[in-house]
Amino acid sequence: MSGLCHDAPVTERRRTRAWAIVRLAGLARSTAESYATVWRRRPMVAFYRQFVDPGDLAFDVGSHAGNRVRVFRRIGAKVVAVEPQPELVTVLRWLYGRDRGVRIEACAVGAEAGRALLHVSSRHPTVSSLAPSWMREVAADRRFASTRWDAEVTVAVTTLDELIARHGEPRFCKIDVEGLELAVLTGLSRPLAALSFEYIPVVVERAVACVERLAELGDYRFRRSRLETLRWTTSGWLDTGEIVAALRSLPPGGRSGDIYAVRADRLVEVTGRRGG
Template sequence: MLARAAGIARSLAMYHGIPGRQRRMRAFYGQFLGPGDLAVDVGAHAGNRVRAWRALGARVVAVEPQPDFVRLLRLFFGRDPQVTVLPTALGAAPGTAELGISRATPTVSTVSSAWRETVSGDAGFTSVRWQDTVTVPVTTLDELVAAHGVPAFCKIDVEGFEAEVLAGLSRPLPALSFEYLPAAHDAALAALARVEALGPHRYRYSPIETMRWDTTAGDRWLDADELVALLDRRRPAGRSGDVYARPHGGVVSPEIRHPGRP
């Protein structure tokens, strides 16, 4: 119980307690979101991005399977009609999954047993344990889009399960992001392949929580091969980050952004 409380406190301090982070986050995500837009946070955790996106005037669907953090999200945003909290995981198909929870470091809780095995050998994960398992419902991005509309932006940070989440999407989105972890390099490449399967995209990379673009390959959006080359260069540094993607040469047509609209 003590480790669990300490883990929650650690997440709150990490994601809400750093001065200036919310300001930087609003400035960064303002490139993708504005008033009235829909944003989807897959792996919402402690809700720091939900908070920033609401400050931009966006409507938010926060997807989070961890029961402790579902309670936190409802505590923080339960009275806000522009925030919908979904206590579920996302995957390739509807059903259920076993969520492995790390009490001390809940930010790395995951439904991917393969990812846990992969990162367990990394020096940064030597003290991480996934002590608890809980069965959680699983839905898909396609079902979420059908219910809530096409989001202007979708962030996916689910500890190695990103490719499976993207496998539940059958159309490109205007913009999305997924996590890159050097210790699980192949998982990011699998997620990239899923995005490219939806059509050609362009990409940028942002190192972990900096809210700045990596410019080592120039101040521009990259194609898939250029992104892979960039990640190969970043990999030895061992620092994680996020890959941002948007369709190349077009935007999702407005008629499919709001279900039920003629």
């Protein structure tokens, strides 16, 4: 019996060590994927110049390893980078901690301030989520078949309104929060000039709810870009009804992407730029 008692702590240490190795490998892979595509830097800068000018403020909500922070800084914009995963916050501080144009907020963003449980995927940190219902729903997509949320950490939560009170109103806000998009927009009480959020066809009604929330805040026009292509799927900007219809027509197994929303009074400015 004494042998079993001694073996149990050893087995637990091995499991902990193995998890740490998997976690480190996942972080390294995600960071490499964010920064290894050198050939995409110029196209990304050109794409986001539709929305951001030098000296503007941009919010990167769900900053992950900060590849969008790099893009916004290359344009000359100031950035508030928001990320709840402690290890990724460490990466952001290592990369941008000395940059006076970047403020790092180590927290999540939601409908109200407080604390919440973050479900972490060690192998795929980009899909760590505060939305258990979203995690269950995306399981229907074969691309999530190998995804496991194998750890949990309690993180601080703020709201977009609170971030605006601390840092000012952004000219552009990128939202990438794995199922918590509607909660993020619920914590916003004013129509921002421009923003983006992710959509996944298998849970398309979540994106529809975000579109409808933005329509409550103001008069917006919308456009869709497939994941990381930096190319528009339509030749022009759509109103609320048109983008909702377009989203609902997507096949459940289709490619995910991002919805970009521009306030109607800013649309002429955006469309007058290259790519707009």
